Amino acid sequence: MQSRVIITCAVTGNQTTPEMTPHLPITPAQIAEAALGAAEAGAAAVHIHVRDPQSGKPSMEIDHYRDAVERIRAKNQQLIINLTTGPGGRFVPSPDDPKVAAPGTTLMRPEDRVTHIALLKPDIATLDLNTMNSGKQVVINTPENVRRMAAVINAAGVKPEIELFDSGDIALCRDLIADGTLKGPLLCSVVMGVKYGFQPSPETVLYARSLLPPGTAWTAFGTGRSCFPMVAQSYLAGGHVRVGLEDAIFLEKGVLAETNAAMVAKARNIVESVGGEIATAQQAREILSLAV
Amino acid sequence: MQSRVIITCAVTGNQTTPEMTPHLPITPAQIAEAALGAAEAGAAAVHIHVRDPQSGKPSMEIDHYRDAVERIRAKNQQLIINLTTGPGGRFVPSPDDPKVAAPGTTLMRPEDRVTHIALLKPDIATLDLNTMNSGKQVVINTPENVRRMAAVINAAGVKPEIELFDSGDIALCRDLIADGTLKGPLLCSVVMGVKYGFQPSPETVLYARSLLPPGTAWTAFGTGRSCFPMVAQSYLAGGHVRVGLEDAIFLEKGVLAETNAAMVAKARNIVESVGGEIATAQQAREILSLAV
Amino acid sequence: MQSRVIITCAVTGNQTTPEMTPHLPITPAQIAEAALGAAEAGAAAVHIHVRDPQSGKPSMEIDHYRDAVERIRAKNQQLIINLTTGPGGRFVPSPDDPKVAAPGTTLMRPEDRVTHIALLKPDIATLDLNTMNSGKQVVINTPENVRRMAAVINAAGVKPEIELFDSGDIALCRDLIADGTLKGPLLCSVVMGVKYGFQPSPETVLYARSLLPPGTAWTAFGTGRSCFPMVAQSYLAGGHVRVGLEDAIFLEKGVLAETNAAMVAKARNIVESVGGEIATAQQAREILSLAV
């Protein structure tokens, strides 16, 4: 078993909507507050997207990222801050001519998806390796464009967290190690439950784990109702854990999570019930070789 | 163990090029000859793409499909004919604006990808469920477009062979069963070795198998040098087998396969060496509930 | 996921000793009290061994079994009572001539190991299929002797719970189904952590599960510090759960469990935290096709 378990809280994401839950943090202030609450409940790291404060829709606005980060750092210097680089990767084929982008397409130059990383230099930036169906949209991250994003992340001295949505993404991960784009030991997440990628199960966790490079620090997490079962499963298989309103909105059947902190507290309870010990932010920094 | 093992021969494909091997069948006559030779060597089914006779490049020309099919049927009425529907699904993002299609893009209306199926009514038509990176290109098969292709295949009374390139494709397959697009028992292929999808290994075969609906007839096959190892592995795990110049060009290390028949003969030898019995075309038709 | 999760509490066993924990129930009255407390905390079934009230050592005395059962039944008619048939199966080879039984040997005629079952007709009687090293002793349950014990259990109208300590035991289980000794659907336990049998891990649970006959109701449980992790793992893999002072003495690191009920409560919390619902005794009787 891993000596200490890192809880990451993904506080808002971009798939959860305000219509789904009234408890979703929207403004930078709310996002920072959610992050700080998660930290108090036991999260060593927070994964952050930003939203437009008016519409609540996903945003890539650098000022929002900066505002959220500064608000967190003003109160907590240890908490690991992980910023997403996911937005800007979606393509919606037109029904009559699928090679033409339809509304909803967000695909943009890879360098434009990591501007905030170069500027804000968080501890960690995610790097999605998936090209897949995601609902009615297609997520496209070509190997070449992943390399271009990784170059910016590496140049900023930021540690990438590799997001793995299916087994082929792990094959790409290995090729990126082989060509020097990624330098080990890696930090990886196995995302389960997006349709159509890895689906949550003990088998998936063990299979995905078997494909990871030796020495990888990894987290397997599930979306929706698989969120808490996969907290247990990831820990039992040797991984770290992740929860948060990005991944699920219910604390238990029929009960909306009122805060991200409540989800972290529940994840912590699960891990501790089966014998794990939670990492503080400082311990997590040591595990992940981040600046302390 | 499966009572009888179906060998499918994929005689030409569209990724293998004449520059890679001089033995690739190009014209409809050559493709038919390859299919008939494969049948004599033990294949119960052939999987067919067509090519432009002049350039050798992949083609979607219906006349070539018709020519190949008629040449096969003139000499062999039992052999199961399986036509591809893969072409027409590739998107190449422009380097400077990835939402704009660059040269190499072949993406087209789904109905246009199955015209030959409606006209020629082969025994089987493949139905690719993958959206993924495939080399420097992106293959896009959205759930909606897969449904549109399946509608044409179903209306033609043709059995779809579901092509699964990664675990998420199997999740899509299950959703397509749930909504009635696919009717069981299914015929599925697990494709291993395309970058970036399933990679060939015993673990992959067992994991993919665990995700298939009960009662599925399935084949796991590997590309390149994993071709023959995965013949053995698929059989040992309860599956059928596939070989052919679409998947690999070498018969053994350093020795190009001179014919598809030679690859079938080798696959047959492997299966028989480990205790399997090969299905005749007629037996395969019974196993797959095809017209006899 | 299983619709309802059966918690079995193994309240005293025969490997735990009073020297290891002061909280071990010894007398029939203590054992009954422990069983009833476990039931109140959420256990639908109790697995019972008896002990000599003076020495605290394992006993096969029928009066003790009867006393314990009657005390339970006086207060709770629904709780599923599962009596062990394990004692009487140990052989200790002499150091100088290993074919001669040394002190510690308890091996006896199989019929003598199930006398209490024939007399008391509990809901369930365990049936151990293991022949293995168990510490410095050898447990011997030959196929023939298992058949003789099963004949008595079957004749009493008692449902056997098949105890599986390693993969070969499952092969024996399948042979016992084939020859009619066991009639499905079965109730099986996968015991992990005895040296030298199955060791606790997610892989072991999945592998053992893959070997069970279809339709089997099963519980995988671990001994010692694997007790609570395996509660989570068994549930996540589709199984029921078991805890109790027979299997482990600590509630958490450094904290002895003061009661069996406390262990049940903790197991219940784990299962519910990851989305499971506990079966009442009555629901468990329906799941296992026991008299209601």
Next chain:
Amino acid sequence: MQSRVIITCAVTGNQTTPEMTPHLPITPAQIAEAALGAAEAGAAAVHIHVRDPQSGKPSMEIDHYRDAVERIRAKNQQLIINLTTGPGGRFVPSPDDPKVAAPGTTLMRPEDRVTHIALLKPDIATLDLNTMNSGKQVVINTPENVRRMAAVINAAGVKPEIELFDSGDIALCRDLIADGTLKGPLLCSVVMGVKYGFQPSPETVLYARSLLPPGTAWTAFGTGRSCFPMVAQSYLAGGHVRVGLEDAIFLEKGVLAETNAAMVAKARNIVESVGGEIATAQQAREILSLAV
């Protein structure tokens, strides 16, 4: 994949009987001849039991071992010679009082089971870690007695080959490493098909492999009709291979193997068909760190 595949031929064993096949080598001369023939066909190692030349029954006679070894060494100095230490470990419980040994019991002092190893100093001696049902008999190898046998093998400078019949044996193996009885890197065999131990399947090979200490050279092999399928499976999972009349008597369905060499030739063909290269005896000595 392993760089070179070691074929071991188990030429006679003690479970196969002359009644089962007329081709079983019986006398030391026949055993030596079988070993030399296997070597010519591609075996790098031979696993040897001896038999009583008159009765054909298993023997522990040192003169027979010496005779067989000398006959082999007279013609082939490179072939790896592996002598069994299995005989002397069986216990047959009496029907009426199972703690009393019945006829058929062979259990003896552990030191007496390895006398021939101390005297003849073969390259390798097997060391069985199993306590299990084996047909109607019980095989008993207690941890203590295994340690006593290992002490003699180690003192003779002979490399032990650890025989693993079920997962608990691998747990014992790990404890024997921890206490210094076994020194790595190990040579292990995973025996599949004995009732009641590991049963042959891809899952068993992968599960057993997952339990082995890192760096272990291992062979998984199957008995009876699983013999050749498990040759393929062991190779595909990264293992070496073993065949021979000890494990199976048929070359294919209905066709008795006339020689051990024929079985080796078939195994070699399987391995080479799926891309493996066979190790010479000298290469095998390097892989196993044996005297060259």
